[in-house]
Amino acid sequence: xxxxxxxxxxxxxxxxxxxxxxxxxxxxxxxxxxxxxxxxxxxxxxxxxxxxxxxxxxxxxxxxxxxxxxxxxxxxxxxxxxxxxxxxxxxxxxxxxxxxxxxxxxxxxxxxxxxxxxxxxxxxxxxxxxxxxxxxxxxxxxxxxxxxxxxxxxxxxxxxxxxxxxxxxxxxxxxxxxxxxxxxxxxxxxxxxxxxxxxxxxxxxxxxxxxxxxxxxxxxxxxxxxxxxxxxxxxxxxxxxxxxxxxxxxxxxxxxxxxxxxxxxxxxxxxxxxxxxxxxxxxxxxxxxxxxxxxxxxxxxxxxxxxxxxxxxxxxxxxxxxxxxxxxxxxxxxxxxxxxxxxxxxxxxxxxxxxxxxxxxxxxxxxxxxxxxxxxxxxxxxxxxxxxxxxxxxxxxxxxxxxxxxxxxxxxxxxxxxxxxxxxxxxxxxxxxxxxxxxxxxxxxxxxxxxxxxxxxxxxxxxxxxxxxxxxxxxxxxxxxxxxxxxxxxxxxxxxxxxxxxxxxxxxxxxxxxxxxxxxxxxxxxxxxxxxxxxxxxxxxxxxxxxxxxxxxxxxxxxxxxxxxxxxxxxxxxxxxxxxxxxxxxxxxxxxxxxxxxxxxxxxxxxxxxxxxxxxxxxxxxxxxxxxxxxxxxxxxxxxxxxxxxxxxxxxxxxxxxxxxxxxxxxxxxxxxxxxxxxxxxxxxxxxxxxxxxxxxxxxxxxxxxxxxxxxxxxxxxxxxxxxxxxxxxxxxxxxxxxxxxxxxxxxxxxxxxxxxxxxxxxxxxxxxxxxxxxxxxxxxxxxxxxxxx
Amino acid sequence: xxxxxxxxxxxxxxxxxxxxxxxxxxxxxxxxxxxxxxxxxxxxxxxxxxxxxxxxxxxxxxxxxxxxxxxxxxxxxxxxxxxxxxxxx
Numbered sequence: 101x102x103x104x105x106x107x108x109x110x111x112x113x114x115x116x117x118x119x120x121x122x123x124x125x126x127x128x129x130x131x132x133x134x135x136x137x138x139x140x141x142x143x144x145x146x147x148x149x150x151x152x153x154x155x156x157x158x159x160x161x162x163x164x165x166x167x168x169x170x171x172x173x174x175x176x177x178x179x180x181x182x183x184x185x186x187x188x189x190x191x192x193x194x195x196x197x198x199x200x201x202x203x204x205x206x207x208x209x210x211x212x213x214x215x216x217x218x219x220x221x222x223x224x225x226x227x228x229x230x231x232x233x234x235x236x237x238x239x240x241x242x243x244x245x246x247x248x249x250x251x252x253x254x255x256x257x258x259x260x261x262x263x264x265x266x267x268x269x270x271x272x273x274x275x276x277x278x279x280x281x282x283x284x285x286x287x288x289x290x291x292x293x294x295x296x297x298x299x300x301x302x303x304x305x306x307x308x309x310x311x312x313x314x315x316x317x318x319x320x321x322x323x324x325x326x327x328x329x330x331x332x333x334x335x336x337x338x339x340x341x342x343x344x345x346x347x348x349x350x351x352x353x354x355x356x357x358x359x360x361x362x363x364x365x366x367x368x369x370x371x372x373x374x375x376x377x378x379x380x381x382x383x384x385x386x387x388x389x390x391x392x393x394x395x396x397x398x399x400x401x402x403x404x405x406x407x408x409x410x411x412x413x414x415x416x417x418x419x420x421x422x423x424x425x426x427x428x429x430x431x432x433x434x435x436x437x438x439x440x441x442x443x444x445x446x447x448x449x450x451x452x453x454x455x456x457x458x459x460x461x462x463x464x465x466x467x468x469x470x471x472x473x474x475x476x477x478x479x480x481x482x483x484x485x486x487x488x489x490x491x492x493x494x495x496x497x498x499x500x501x502x503x504x505x506x507x508x509x510x511x512x513x514x515x516x517x518x519x520x521x522x523x524x525x526x527x528x529x530x531x532x533x534x535x536x537x538x539x540x541x542x543x544x545x546x547x548x549x550x551x552x553x554x555x556x557x558x559x560x561x562x563x564x565x566x567x568x569x570x571x572x573x574x575x576x577x578x579x580x581x582x583x584x585x586x587x588x589x590x591x592x593x594x595x596x597x598x599x600x601x602x603x604x605x606x607x608x609x610x611x612x613x614x615x616x617x618x619x620x621x622x623x624x625x626x627x628x629x630x631x632x633x634x635x636x637x638x639x640x641x642x643x644x645x646x647x648x649x650x651x652x653x654x655x656x657x658x659x660x661x662x663x664x665x666x667x668x669x670x671x672x673x674x675x676x677x678x679x680x681x682x683x684x685x686x687x688x689x690x691x692x693x694x695x696x697x698x699x700x701x702x703x704x705x706x707x708x709x710x711x712x713x714x715x716x717x718x719x720x721x722x723x724x725x726x727x728x729x730x731x732x733x734x735x736x737x738x739x740x741x742x743x744x745x746x747x748x749x750x751x752x753x754x755x756x757x758x759x760x761x762x763x764x765x766x767x768x769x770x771x772x773x774x775x776x777x778x779x780x781x782x783x784x785x786x787x788x789x790x791x792x793x794x795x796x797x798x799x800x801x802x803x804x805x806x807x808x809x810x811x812x813x814x815x816x817x818x819x820x821x822x823x824x825x826x827x828x829x830x831x832x833x834x835x836x837x838x839x840x841x842x843x844x845x846x847x848x849x850x851x852x853x854x855x856x857x858x859x860x861x862x863x864x865x866x867x868x869x870x871x872x873x874x875x876x877x878x879x880x881x882x883x884x885x886x887x888x889x890x
Numbered sequence: 891x892x893x894x895x896x897x898x899x900x901x902x903x904x905x906x907x908x909x910x911x912x913x914x915x916x917x918x919x920x921x922x923x924x925x926x927x928x929x930x931x932x933x934x935x936x937x938x939x940x941x942x943x944x945x946x947x948x949x950x951x952x953x954x955x956x957x958x959x960x961x962x963x964x965x966x967x968x969x970x971x972x973x974x975x976x977x978x979x
Contacts (some may be wrong), residue, residue, distance in 0.1 A: 167932075169936040169937045170933075170936040172932075172936075203961075205959075205960060205961075206938075206960060206961045206972065208938075208943075208959060208960050209937065209938035209958070209959065209961070212938075213936075227928060237960060273903075313969060322928060323929055330936070357928055357929070357931075357932040358928065358931065358935075359934035360932070361932060361936065361940050362940075365940050365942065366934070369942070377960075382946075382960070385960075387962070391948065391949075391955070391962070395949060395955060487953065488964075489953060489964040492953045492955075492964070492966060493952075496966070501966070502953065502964065502966075503939070526933075601968065602964075602968070603968070604930060604966055604967050604971060605953050605964065605966040606934060606937065606963065606965055606966075607963065607964045608961065608962070609939065609955065609961055609962035609964055610962075611960075611961075611962075646976065731914055785945075839978065854915045
């Protein structure tokens with residue numbers, strides 16, 4: 101998919117701009133197919149999306165600009181868009197033409213940004229997307245007349261049905277051949293004069309090459325990005341002149357910023373007269389019906405909770421068997437690689453370090469994909485905006501607005517895009533609070549920890565005919581735990597460090613639509629490959645580091661001898677081992693097929709008795725085999741003892757023992773402590789680290805399949821099991837609250853422009869995690885003894 | 891809130907103008923004026939809430955849901971922002 105974008109000189113460069121929710125991404129991917137690449141503009145975190153296509157022998161580079169209602173640069177995103185359009189973005193180069201994408205069913209509002217684009221004088225193509233929606237609503241538009249009045253190409257299009265795409269492509273190619281246009285002049289003469297005077301002032305202070313377009317925008321946008329960006333040479337003097345110019349304009353009856361909307365909407369009204377007819381009667385739509393329920397004070401909230409629960413229930417239903425399958429696969433690969441290599445450091449590195457470590461985390465790929473799939477579906481069908489609307493009421497209670505909800509919701513997939521999405525929040529204090537609590541939302545990297553703990557230590561109980569399981573409930577609770585803790589934190593931050601009024605809330609609620617498979621799958625693919633990449637780099641490196649720390653400096657010769665003996669014994673007993681695994685799988689099958697006991701029905705007892713008899717017979721055969729396999733068991737026992745000692749003597753073991761007093765109050769042994777410490781750069785490392793530690797440190801026999809069973813059989817030196825429900829809870833709560841992600845902290849630094857906030861986030865979350873885990877451990881322990889006694 | 895609406899209705903016999911948040915479900919009106927912090931006002935205007943457009947109240951409250959040209963928006967204004975509409979019977 102990574103092909104070379106045709107170079108600037110061979111291809112024409114065309115910028116794509118439009119309001120949010122106009123199907124811009126759909127059209128972009130329909131035009132370019134797989135030929136697209138996502139990156140960042142240098143120096144800023146604005147996403148740069150490039151694509152290209154060839155049509156009738158001409159190749160075109162498309163630059164997708166972030167969706168916007170206006171070109172007045174109030175955020176970094178909008179600033180980059182303006183720079184690209186003016187050809188001031190060096191890595192994009194000059195722009196040959198602009199494609200404006202509009203929603204035909206809501207054309208007047210969409211034309212606002214179009215009128216700002218037309219002021220640039222670039223050859224422009226106007227795409228009336230969602231033409232079918234407009235037709236359904238009885239809206240009639242005459243594109244030919246509109247094109248004549250605007251003197252640009254106007255092309256109706258249905259991007260989601262891939263209709264009229266060639267017309268759009270042809271329109272773009274033709275526009276590229278056209279010369280610069282004379283922009284329609286909406287502003288009075290005094291405005292242009294003030295702009296020219298200001299341009300001269302800027303030239304005096306050494307800012308020679310400012311296009312008049314930027315000066316005009318500077319005049320119009322009170323408090324915008326340009327005020328700080330352009331006045332750098334001499335802020336005091338230039339700002340005074342700017343203010344004076346605005347005051348002169350106001351006395352001349354041209355008050356900024358209000359004048360712009362007035363003039364542009366006046367122009368649009370005139371333009372559309374006789375071009376568009378809208379029926380008086382408003383037809384009822386599916387969105388009406390859906391919104392009546394989904395935004396309802398009570399039913400809406402219920403639907404939200406239900407949706408969230410269904411997401412987690414289906415992830416756990418679909419993914420648990422898949423995860424088992426992957427774990428068996430991982431074990432087999434480990435065994436296969438192990439059989440190829442002689443016992444020694446290399447085999448240990450590959451089997452215990454790489455396969456048990458990195459493989460342990462890759463097992464969770466199906467769940468991660470499903471989680472991203474659901475979030476992408478909810479975003480693309482239009483539900484996310486409704487959720488933000490419902491949440492605004494709750495958010496105002498802590499002093500935030502519904503605007504903060506969308507970044508927080510996407511932080512459930514990953515805090516990094518979540519924190520970057522806070523740029524849509526205009527209020528700085530609100531944005532800061534949202535950034536600081538975003539890492540508390542349960543991201544996908546926490547999920548493996550929860551899945552591992554829940555699957556290993558919570559009983560498989562289900563209700564409602566298997567539709568609701570305890571595992572899914574626990575996953576649901578853990579996932580929202582961080583969000584619940586975030587409420588008082590946000591309230592506290594808004595009361596202390598970021599004291600301000602609750603800001604107003606304005607948000608578009610797009611009409612519901614079927615999610616577009618292309619866009620959804622693309623997003624899932626992007627996130628999944630990022631996850632695999634992380635497993636292949638950061639987690640691989642940490643796994644190897646952890647492996648070396650736990651392998652050295654001890655002498656492994658005795659262990660290797662035992663391993664050789666085990667291999668010989670396994671060859672010797674191979675028929676018995678095979679028989680045993682067959683018997684075990686038959687036993688499991690029997691148990692799974694067992695019908696649900698119905699107490700009232702007397703006839704059901706007969707099959708149950710038959711089953712019991714079969715089971716007893718199998719168990720007897722298994723016991724017989726086990727006596728035959730006794731020498732092998734003894735060898736495993738010896739290996740485990742040696743490994744245990746070797747691990748305890750390793751660098752990691754010594755370090756672990758040293759920190760054990762700190763983690764003991766949380767119910768953890770030194771291995772968990774080391775695992776948690778190693779996972780500060782990236783939290784999912786814990787799974788890999790535990791995988792390596794348990795693979796090296798014994799606690800395995802020939803039945804061990806993956807990390808789950810290793811955790812279940814881990815013991816303290818006195819023989820008590822290490823893991824119990826309180827320990828699992830303590831680990832989960834710690835991971836829910838701790839800031840264990842270096843990338844998130846880097847993004848916080850970049851977005852807040854200060855290391856201090858990254859440090860602040862790290863300290864407050866780690867403290868919170870330690871206290872939370874201590875409470876969780878003791879409270880669950882107390883609850884369990886209490887319920888056990890009563 | 892209900893009292894305010896009643897008062898506004900009584901005065902609406904004289905002028906048809908009332909604050910936007912007093913529209914009831916399904917009522918619609920033409921925006922006369924958007925008043926408040928200039929930066930918020932221009933943003934409201936950019937997304938389509940400007941004088942002359944017809945707004946329809948879908949769900950009153952705070953935040954409310956409004957419809958402008960079939961497009962739905964969710965709004966919650968602060969105290970300083972006022973939108974006045976002319977009620978369309």
